[in-house]
Amino acid sequence: MSQTALIYPSNAAPFEIGTRPIPSPEDDQLLVKVISAALNPSDSLAQRGLLSLLKIFPAVLGTDIAGIVEKTGTKSNGFSVGDKVFFQGYLFDPDQTGFQQYTVVPSDIVSHIPSNLSFDQAASIPLAFVTAFVGLFHSTGMQIAPPFSGPTVTAEDSTILIIGGSSIVGFFTIQLARMAGFKRILTTVAPKHNDTIKALGATHVFDRAAADLEDQIRAVTGNELVYVYDAISSEDTQNFGWKLLSDTKPGTLVVVHLAAQTDASPKKPKESKWLTVYGSSHWYRDISVPIYKAIGKWLEEGIVVPPKTTVIGGLAAVPEGVQRLKEGKVSGEKLIAHPWE
Template identity: 40%
Template sequence: MSLQQKALLLLKKQGDFEVGYRSIPSPGAGQLLVKIQSAALNPIDYKIKDTGLSVSHYPAVLGVDIAGIVVEVGKGVKNFRKGDQVLAHGVRTFSNDMAAFQQYSLTVADFTAKIPSSESFDSAATVPLGLDTAVMGLYGQEVGAGITPPWVKSVSSHVSKKPIVILGGSSSVGSYTIQLARLSGFYPIITTASPSNEDLVRDYGATHFFDRHLSGDQLKAAISEVTDRPIKIVYDAVSLPETQSAGWGLLTTNGVLVLTLPASVKEDAGKGRKAIQTFGNPHAPQNHELGSSCWAMVTKWLSEGTIQAGSAITPNKYEVLPDGLEGIIEGLERMKMGQVSGMKLVARPQETQ
C-alpha cells in the first residue's frame, strides 16, 4: 500500500477545496483502517466550509459518512477483520485521520458495522449521520427526548400508541426518525413533506401525511382530526424558524421539541415545554453509550430491512457524483443552493483522478 492517499483538503477557514495528498494513518487500539469506497455528503459539510465551525487546524478534511473495506485492524478489536465491508460514523472534529472525504480513514470499532450482502457501499454510506441524529434526538438523555430505545427493552408500556409528529419526513434525518418511531411503537406517526414525497414517507412507516406548506395553524387543525391525544414529542428535522414555530404550537404541557439547529423558539416556564437541539455525534462522551448500543444493531437492522438504507431508486434515494473527491465540491454547492431534495449525494473517493 502507498504511504500517501488523495484527500479533499479545505485549505483555510472559509477557503477553497483542493484535492491533494496526505499520509495514510495507522489504526490505534479499538480502531480500524478503512479503504473508503463511498462517502456521503451532509449539509453540515458546506456549513463548516462557509463558517469554519468545529475546525481549528488547516488544511482540513471534512465528511463523516463512510463505507468501505477494512484493510488493517487495531489492537483489541475482535469483531472485525481485514476484508470486511463496513459502514462507519467518522468524526472530523478529533482528527483529519477520521474524516470521510479521502481514500483511507480510521474508524472507531464501536461506531462501525458490517454491511450486509443486500446493501452496496453507496447505500450504506447514506446511513451513519442521519441514523445517529435520529437516535440521539429520540433517545438521548441530554440531547434528545430521552425515551427508552426499543432495543433496550419492550416499549409496550412506554410510548406505544402515543402520537409523534416528525417535520421534514423525507429528509435523511426525518426518514430515520420515522423508522425509529415505528420501532418504538408510536401511533399515529404524523409527518410533513412535499406532496411528491408522500409515498416515500409512508414507505418509511408514517401513518399520516400532511403537506409541508401548511401553516402552523393549518397543520394543528389537520392533526386534531387525526388524534385527540396530547403530543409530547415533535421532531423537527428541518428546524427553520417557521417549522420550529409550527412544532412548538403542537406540543402539550411538558412536551419536547427536538431540533437539528439552534432553537429560535423561547421556552415557557409555565407550560414546561422544552426545545432541545440534538447532536448526532456518537463519539461525544454523552452519546457514547447510546451510540455504541445502537451501532451493535445496525447490521441486523439493515439485513432484515428494519431500517432502510439509501437506494438509487427509492426509498432514501441517492445520487453518485462523478469524478471521485472532485465531485464533492459541486455537490456541496448544489446542497447549499437548495438544489438537492429527498436524496443523498455520494462520492467514490477511489475514482479520483
C-alpha cells in the first residue's frame, strides 16, 4: 500500500509530491492517519541543508503531527484504533514524520487530543512545547524542577527573561515559566502581540525594537538576572541575552540554535552557561514521557493554551509555507498543512 507524501529528495533540493509505502507499526508503535501537520523553522533549516544530522534521503519532513490511530502495535499501551492523538515526529526517520498521509510513532510519547482542541490546534504544540520544556527543566537546560505537581520556583524575586515571546517556543516558555512559579516573567515582542502575551502570564512586555531596550530591562532586573531563554537565537539576540545576565551571579542563557558565543562575548562568572537545547521527544524520554502523560490535562483545563493556527492547504502548499518561515514572515501563529487535501 502506498500513500501521498511531500518528498525531500536530497540535501537542499526542491520538494516533490510523490508516493511512498505506508509504514507498518513496530510492536511499540502506533500507525496514525495524519490529519494536520504543522510547519516549523526546522523544516526550513533542513530544506536548506542546514541540519547536518539529516542524512537519510529521500526524506520526509514535518515534526508536529495530529491524527487518528489506524493500527496499534502488539506491545503499545493506552491507545485504540480511532483515538485522536498528537505527537512529535522524528525528522531522521521518514516513516515517523508528518508531511505524508500516514506515519508511525512510539506509543510512549503520544497524547490524546482533549475534546476542547481541534486537530490543527493539537498539531501546533509538540515540538515548540517540548523545546520550551527542555530548555527550562531538563538536565541539558536550566535544570529547574518541572511543575508536574505544581510550582517549583518559590523565591519572591524570581525572574526570567524570554526573548521572542511571540515565537511559538517563546509562547510556550512564558506559560511554563508561569506554571513553574516565576514571579517576574519578562519578554520582548512586537507591540501588536502585547495583549496575547500578557494573557499567557508575562508580567513585563517590552517592544523588541525599542532603542533603549537594554535600559528598560535592566530597570527591572538590575544586575540580578540569572535566567534568559532566547527563543529567537539569532547572533544578535544571543549576545543581547548574555549581556543582560548578572555580572556577579552565575546565570544561564538557553538558545535554540547553535551558540554564537565567542571570545569577544562579555565576561561572566565562570559558572555561567550558554546552552543550546534540542526539543526532542525521542532523545529525551526521561522528560518527554511524563510530558505526554500530563499535557492532555493541562490543555483540557486551560493551564496551557495553543497558539493561533493558519491552514495553508495540502502538501503542495508546504514549500511556500517553508519559504515564508525562511523569510521571517510568520509571527505569532503556526502554519498547518492537511495532507489529505
